[in-house]
Amino acid sequence: MRSGSSGVLIREPDQASDHLDKFRQGDQDAFEALFRLHQRAVYGWILRIVRSPAAAEDLTMETFWRIYQARARFEASRGFGPWARRIATNVALDWLRARRPESELTAELIANQTAVSADPGVTAEIRLKTAQAFARLPHGLRVAAILAVVEEQPHKEIAEALGISVTAVKLRVFRAVRLLRKDLERQGIKP
Amino acid sequence: MNAHNNDDRIKHLLRQALPPVEAETGPSRNLWPAVLRRLDAQTVGKPRINWVWLDWALLAGVLAVTVAFPASIPMLLYYL
Numbered sequence: 001m002r003s004g005s006s007g008v009l010i011r012e013p014d015q016a017s018d019h020l021d022k023f024r025q026g027d028q029d030a031f032e033a034l035f036r037l038h039q040r041a042v043y044g045w046i047l048r049i050v051r052s053p054a055a056a057e058d059l060t061m062e063t064f065w066r067i068y069q070a071r072a073r074f075e076a077s078r079g080f081g082p083w084a085r086r087i088a089t090n091v092a093l094d095w096l097r098a099r100r101p102e103s104e105l106t107a108e109l110i111a112n113q114t115a116v117s118a119d120p121g122v123t124a125e126i127r128l129k130t131a132q133a134f135a136r137l138p139h140g141l142r143v144a145a146i147l148a149v150v151e152e153q154p155h156k157e158i159a160e161a162l163g164i165s166v167t168a169v170k171l172r173v174f175r176a177v178r179l180l181r182k183d184l185e186r187q188g189i190k191p
Numbered sequence: 192m193n194a195h196n197n198d199d200r201i202k203h204l205l206r207q208a209l210p211p212v213e214a215e216t217g218p219s220r221n222l223w224p225a226v227l228r229r230l231d232a233q234t235v236g237k238p239r240i241n242w243v244w245l246d247w248a249l250l251a252g253v254l255a256v257t258v259a260f261p262a263s264i265p266m267l268l269y270y271l
Contacts, residue, residue, distance in 0.1 A: 028230065035223055043222075044214035051209070057218045064226050122207045130208035149202050150209050177198045180205065 020076045031071075034080060035064055041081070042088050045161070048151045049092040049143055059095055063088040082160045089143065089161040096139045126189055133183035137176055144172035145180075 022030035042063055047056035066087050067074075074083060134142065144162065147153045148169065159166045184190075257264050 028227075032223060032227075035226065039222060040217040043218050047212050047214050051212055053219065057220065057222060060218060061222050061226050061229070064222075065229055068226075068230060119203070119207050122204060126204065127208040130204045134205060134209065145205070146209065150206055151211050151214075174198075177201045177205075181197060181201045184201070184204070 017076075020074070020080060024071050024074055024076075026071065031068055038080065038084055039064070042084050045085055046088050046092050048147060048153070049089065050095055051146075055095060059088070059091050063091045066091065082157075085157065085161045086163060093139055093143060096142070129187055129189060130180070130184065133180055133187070134176075136183065137179055141172050141176040141179065144169050145176035148173045149177075 019030040019033045023034055039060060043056055043060045046059045046063065047053060050056055050059060063084065067084060070087070074080070134145075137145070140162070144158060147158045147161075148155060155166045155169045159169045162169065164172075253267070257267065
């Protein structure tokens, strides 16, 4: 498996397939080979969810730790990439649940984040309120919405990572957008 | 139609508030040593059980019981 242009895990290359059996048996060299092959894609996937490079690095290590612990349950037929993505998503969700909502959504952070491609029609205040309203959404909706709407990841991959159907992903995105709109309207922002 | 446009507007606001991250760059440091340390810590911390020794001890115990109480042999055979 390798990372594609979008940083998403794609498919297993032939040279990696023999590592999978050894990995299941607890071979550390095989695990290291898989780590080196997948760490960038796993890190990228986690970063898209948690949006903090430092946290994404810690969570990447936690993900590979859990991967090694769960190696006996790995099914080679399903591919290492989707399986790793699923574990990474659970790790990221645990991290989001443990954090205080809006804890890092300061005006300064939002201003820095939007410095590159900011729409002049959207003020810093609206961006901040939107980000804070988004942070108040349930975690399951947030992850689906950020991966689908902001990061534009394929619905199929999001569905696999969350362990739900593609339809359920679309429904979560729909609900997230509607809840966000209601929250913004309560704050006097009319989209 | 209006609701659809509103939803598109909300998505645009969301992308403005939380723009896509630079996910292609990879971690800033080599993460493998930390993962390896954790794996090693688990290996060291886990109590090592000599299962072969335990198997022989269990067999010896069963034999001792059958010698001391021959009447237990049919019961043991029943449960095998």
